Amino acid sequence: MSEQDKQMLKVIVFQIKDEEYTIPVEQVGSIERIMPITRVPGTKPFVKGVLNLRGVVTPIIDLRERFEIESTDNTEQTRIITVTIQGLNVGLIVDAANDVLDLDESTIEPPPEVIGTVEAEYIQGVAKLDQRLLILLNLEKVLSKEDVHLLNKVHV
Amino acid sequence: MEINQYLEVFIDESKEHLQAINDHLLVLEKNPQDITIVNEIFRSAHTLKGMSATMGYQDLSNLTHKMENVLDAVRNEKVSVDENILDVVFDSVDDLEAMVIDIAEGGTGERNVEKVVHLLQSIENGELPTTSTIPHEEPIDAHNMASNELQIDEFTSAVLEQSSEQGQNNFRVEVALREDCLLKAARVYMVFEILEQCGEVIHSQPTVEQLENEEFETSFTVLLITGESAEEIQNRINKVSEIDHVQAGVFEAPSRLETGREAETESAEQTAITKTETKADMQKQNSGEKETKQVANKTIRINIDRLDVLMNLFEELVIDRGRLEQISNELKHSELQETVERMTRISGDLQSIILNMRMVPVEQVFNRFPRMVRQLSRDLNKKIDLSVVGAETELDRTVIDEIGDPLVHLLRNALDHGIESPDVRESKGKSPTGKLELKAYHSGNHVFIEISDDGGGINRDKVEQKAIANNVVTEEQAYNMTDSQVFELIMESGFSTADIISDVSGRGVGLDVVKNTIESLGGNISIDSVPGEGSVFSIQLPLTLSIISVMLVEVQKEKYAVPLSSIIETAIVKKEEIMHAHNKKVIDFRGKVVPLVFLKDILEVPETLEEDDYYSVVIVRKGDKMAALVVNSFIGQQEVVLKSLGDYLSGVFAISGATILGDGQVALILDSNALIK
Numbered sequence: 001m002s003e004q005d006k007q008m009l010k011v012i013v014f015q016i017k018d019e020e021y022t023i024p025v026e027q028v029g030s031i032e033r034i035m036p037i038t039r040v041p042g043t044k045p046f047v048k049g050v051l052n053l054r055g056v057v058t059p060i061i062d063l064r065e066r067f068e069i070e071s072t073d074n075t076e077q078t079r080i081i082t083v084t085i086q087g088l089n090v091g092l093i094v095d096a097a098n099d100v101l102d103l104d105e106s107t108i109e110p111p112p113e114v115i116g117t118v119e120a121e122y123i124q125g126v127a128k129l130d131q132r133l134l135i136l137l138n139l140e141k142v143l144s145k146e147d148v149h150l151l152n153k154v155h156v
Numbered sequence: 157m158e159i160n161q162y163l164e165v166f167i168d169e170s171k172e173h174l175q176a177i178n179d180h181l182l183v184l185e186k187n188p189q190d191i192t193i194v195n196e197i198f199r200s201a202h203t204l205k206g207m208s209a210t211m212g213y214q215d216l217s218n219l220t221h222k223m224e225n226v227l228d229a230v231r232n233e234k235v236s237v238d239e240n241i242l243d244v245v246f247d248s249v250d251d252l253e254a255m256v257i258d259i260a261e262g263g264t265g266e267r268n269v270e271k272v273v274h275l276l277q278s279i280e281n282g283e284l285p286t287t288s289t290i291p292h293e294e295p296i297d298a299h300n301m302a303s304n305e306l307q308i309d310e311f312t313s314a315v316l317e318q319s320s321e322q323g324q325n326n327f328r329v330e331v332a333l334r335e336d337c338l339l340k341a342a343r344v345y346m347v348f349e350i351l352e353q354c355g356e357v358i359h360s361q362p363t364v365e366q367l368e369n370e371e372f373e374t375s376f377t378v379l380l381i382t383g384e385s386a387e388e389i390q391n392r393i394n395k396v397s398e399i400d401h402v403q404a405g406v407f408e409a410p411s412r413l414e415t416g417r418e419a420e421t422e423s424a425e426q427t428a429i430t431k432t433e434t435k436a437d438m439q440k441q442n443s444g445e446k447e448t449k450q451v452a453n454k455t456i457r458i459n460i461d462r463l464d465v466l467m468n469l470f471e472e473l474v475i476d477r478g479r480l481e482q483i484s485n486e487l488k489h490s491e492l493q494e495t496v497e498r499m500t501r502i503s504g505d506l507q508s509i510i511l512n513m514r515m516v517p518v519e520q521v522f523n524r525f526p527r528m529v530r531q532l533s534r535d536l537n538k539k540i541d542l543s544v545v546g547a548e549t550e551l552d553r554t555v556i557d558e559i560g561d562p563l564v565h566l567l568r569n570a571l572d573h574g575i576e577s578p579d580v581r582e583s584k585g586k587s588p589t590g591k592l593e594l595k596a597y598h599s600g601n602h603v604f605i606e607i608s609d610d611g612g613g614i615n616r617d618k619v620e621q622k623a624i625a626n627n628v629v630t631e632e633q634a635y636n637m638t639d640s641q642v643f644e645l646i647m648e649s650g651f652s653t654a655d656i657i658s659d660v661s662g663r664g665v666g667l668d669v670v671k672n673t674i675e676s677l678g679g680n681i682s683i684d685s686v687p688g689e690g691s692v693f694s695i696q697l698p699l700t701l702s703i704i705s706v707m708l709v710e711v712q713k714e715k716y717a718v719p720l721s722s723i724i725e726t727a728i729v730k731k732e733e734i735m736h737a738h739n740k741k742v743i744d745f746r747g748k749v750v751p752l753v754f755l756k757d758i759l760e761v762p763e764t765l766e767e768d769d770y771y772s773v774v775i776v777r778k779g780d781k782m783a784a785l786v787v788n789s790f791i792g793q794q795e796v797v798l799k800s801l802g803d804y805l806s807g808v809f810a811i812s813g814a815t816i817l818g819d820g821q822v823a824l825i826l827d828s829n830a831l832i833k
Contacts, residue, residue: 018358039714041759042809050801050814051740055468057814057822059804121443131739145804 007106013099013134014081017069020098021135022127029082029089031097034074043148048093051080058082060091066142067122085139092142101134103127110135163259166211168457170256173200173207177249178527181242185530188237191230204252213265217253220364222276223248231278238740243277246527269676278597316358316407319381323354327386328407331393332375332400340370346396348378354389355382372393374400380405387594438597460553463514470503470510471797471816478819479505511795514554515699518596518605519547521560525567532571539578539589540571546596551603555697558677560606562670566607566693567594569667574611574691586610602679602721603697610690616642623648634793643691645685647671678721704798706825708791709774712761716787717796717815717825724775724782726790731769745775745785753831758810783832 011022012031032053037060039049048066050057060080063070077096082089111123124136177200184193201224208216223245229235251269259265316326330353333343344367351357359379363374382389386404391404477500522544533540551559569765575581575590582588591610596603623645634642647667674681678698685691697712698704700723706717707726727745734741734752741752752773756763765788773784796815801808801824812827 036821038814038824040805040808040811040824041761042811045806050805050824052816052820052822055471056800056814057799057816059802089802090804104639144806148805149808 001046007104009103009105009108011103011134011136012081012097012100013101014079014094015096015098016063016067016094019135020132021063021094021137022101022103023081023083023137023139025100027083027085029084032064032080032091034080034093049067051091053082053091056089058089058091060093061143062093063142064095083143084138085143088143088145090143092101097155101129103129103134110136159707162211163583165457167205167256167260170204170216170259171253173204174249174253174256175523176200177204178246179523181245181249182526182530184237185239185242185673186711191233193225193785194231194237194753198224201227208265212439213255213259215264215267215269216259219252219255219269219273221247222273222280223252225280226276229282235279237281241279244272244279245591246531248272250278269656292558307777316379316381323690324381324383325386326407327380327382327389327404328377329380329389329393329402329404330375330377331402334398334400335374337374337398340372340374341368343396343398344376347393347399350392350396351378351380351389354384354392355380362545372598405517405821457461458513460514463510467510467797471509473503474507474816476820478817482819508689514552515550516553516556517547518549518551518559518603519555520556521563522547522594522596522745524560525563529567529571529592536571537577538575540575540592541589542592542594544594549596549598549603550699551697555603555699556671559697562673563605565670567592570607570609570611570691570693572610576612598699603699605697606692607695608690608692613687613691614643614646614685614688615687619643640682640684643685644681647681691780704796704825705793706796707774707793708793708817708823709772709785709787710789711755711759711787712764714759714761715791715817715821715823716755716759717794717823718774718776718785718828719812719825720793722776722778722828724777726772726774727784729771729773729784731771734771743773745784750775750784752786753783754785754786755826756788758831776832778832779831781832783828785826785828785831796823796825805815 010025010034012025012028013020013022015021022061030053035051037051038050040047040059043049046062048060048062048065050059052058062071072095075091075095077095079094080091081094081097082091084090106128108125110125122141127134127136142145177197180193180197180200184190184197187193201220205217205220205224206216208220224728225243226235226241230237230241235241243257245624248269251267251272255265255267258267304520320326331347333340337343348357348364357378357380360367361377366372367376386406389404390402393399477496484492520614526542527543528541529542570592575592576584576586578588581590593606593608595606595608598604618638619642623629623642624631624634626800628645628648629637647670674695674697679696681693683691683693707720707723708715708717710716729743734743735749736742737749737751741754743750743752744750752771755761765801771786772789773786774790775782775784779781795819798808799814799816801811801814809829811824812830813825815821815825817823
């Protein structure tokens with residue numbers, strides 16, 4: 001019976017560089033192949049721009065740049081994961097979307113002080129699954145609105 | 157409740173009918189003799205009554221019924237139209253409106269209307285001092301209903317005619333029960349049993365319902381179509397006990413015209429909807445030739461949200477269409493190309509239809525103004541002649557919804573402070589009746605709404621003084637301003653304080669709100685005024701908020717859209733023509749010095765193209781200021797659907813939104829206002 005009492009968390013697993021990250025499946029709208037993105041001037045480099053997602057203009061964030069991981073060219077595996085957080089609809093560029101998993105919440109541990117190159121504030125916790133280490137993202141932090149715009153605006 | 161699904165329709169239609177009543181009443185006021193207008197009003201009132209009764213709003217139905225009675229009296233020339241009556245009817249329309257609004261807001265539509273009902277009642281009874289020449293007839297009560305005159309409606313008389321053509325007998329059977337009869341209803345039932353064995357009862361007076369409820373004295377009359385003889389019937393009925401006497405005689409149907417009149421008087425007294433329904437039918441026949449001039453407007457109501465969904469879906473289609481075009485061009489397959497071309501054409505038409513569906517005539521807003529002006533001019537003791545021009549001009553629904561309040565404000569202003577009182581006007585040598593014109597028209601990509609009056613105009617000096625006193629402008633600034641610039645000061649927020657009202661011919665009350673609302677709609681407002689001759693308030697509005705005309709330009713390899721409304725023109729300038737002023741590059745554009753704005757710098761476009769000897773510029777304006785935006789090439793003019801960048805990227809500098817181009821890509825819309833300092 002104890003098996004059923006376990007709190008299970010369904011997550012989408014995706015890859016950036018060598019790390020595997022997860023976000024809860026409820027927050028995910030869809031997973032798309034890469035599409036032409038329109039650059040929006042005056043925003044931070046990690047804001048790749050906007051794209052047309054079935055008639056809705058959706059902002060796109062490059063998670064590599066967001067996490068300040070060295071950027072690579074898009075590949076066949078590159079995906080855009082659209083997420084909805086607090087009414088915001090945003091697309092995230094990831095290297096690959098791998099898996100959907102059920103995580104046992106008891107296996108989730110608080111984030112260690114330093115994990116790879118990603119700043120700890122985006123990380124909610126880590127989960128070990130067999131030999132894999134999954135990083136649970138705190139999307140609210142990733143998508144904080146404050147630092148989207150560049151401060152030094154050009155004036156005429 | 158099942159009723160709920162009809163509630164919206166009911167409210168909409170009620171509002172429409174009330175509006176129609178209002179409109180027609182205003183016309184009637186000008187042509188009090190025209191009975192056809194009364195008929196129109198009656199028809200609306202009647203429908204309203206029926207609807208509200210069906211929906212179970214008794215108060216609404218009752219008041220409408222009372223109003224209908226008065227209208228009926230007018231129609232039958234028992235009462236003639238005069239101001240007193242119109243006032244009362246207008247008042248009752250006000251009450252009805254309040255009730256409908258209450259229902260719309262989730263109320264029950266109940267309202268204390270005793271006073272109005274009383275007034276209506278007294279008009280109906282001819283008690284209110286009117287110029288009525290024909291005394292009002294006594295209402296027909298149960299007593300004299302059973303008297304000799306049988307009132308039948310047109311339908312009944314038609315049946316009677318038909319039956320006599322078929323050789324049947326039409327008998328008028330009068331049955332009197334004995335005074336001491338104990339179970340009148342039971343006797344009536346027995347009598348009817350017999351009558352129905354003999355033939356068909358097509359009419360009874362009092363009605364069957366009243367008979368069953370014993371709401372009659374001792375006698376009643378029925379019309380019977382039968383093959384039997386009168387004697388036979390009499391004999392049969394006489395077999396029922398407690399019958400005093402029975403008389404059956406041949407009934408001669410009165411001529412059609414007479415029947416009509418009688419039936420009208422009768423049914424006007426009836427509350428039963430079924431009865432009045434017949435009357436409405438009859439009315440249609442009576443005024444059949446007038447009916448035809450009212451062209452049936454075949455429309456359905458659509459929730460605006462659904463249109464938005466339709467629009468979004470359509471955009472999807474447009475995007476795929478763009479892809480198909482691309483593919484077919486690459487493949488160069490002629491049949492495919494042909495099909496794609498056809499599809500492009502058809503979807504183009506479809507697009508314009510969808511966009512047009514959101515357009516509604518400005519009439520929807522305008523039609524409430526004549527009534528308002530009437531009331532206001534009465535309150536203010538002024539004579540106003542309001543003319544409305546161009547009510548058929550169409551605007552996007554979203555704009556229509558917003559524009560009503562600012563217009564009310566401006567009209568009130570013109571009435572209250574613009575147009576002088578009759579004696580002042582006469583002393584100035586003007587006609588005592590002030591002219592107020594509300595005009596709408598299309599011009600280019602905009603709709604203009606003008607409110608002009610022939611009142612006292614605005615006194616420039618006073619506005620200037622007040623503006624300086626309120627620190628809205630400095631003395632020097634004021635001196636250099638054009639007249640209309642000064643007039644526009646009255647719409648500044650620092651200006652709308654109460655004590656200015658009397659100083660500056662009163663204008664300035666809350667006009668800043670008007671200005672803000674209009675500007676939030678992407679429009680603007682300007683004032684023109686000649687002292688002593690009147691003022692014109694001119695509002696410029698975009699046709700729609702969701703679709704705008706843009707000029708697509710390329711900045712390096714990126715595409716941007718510049719709203720056409722802010723573009724003056726495009727030009728190609730040689731590099732040599734560029735001058736420098738204060739370290740800034742400027743050009744001479746028709747004698748004016750216009751600064752160049754290099755979009756690729758401002759937008760930080762990654763450079764890819766080599767510069768050539770010419771600059772393509774788009775000259776945009778913001779008020780009186782101009783700027784020349786340097787682009788790489790012009791793509792062309794296009795209608796685009798305005799989309800927001802969303803909350804996440806809101807407030808990006810110089811970008812006011814985005815749009816999706818035919819190829820599915822997003823293009824950003826430049827906010828040229830932000831580019832001009």
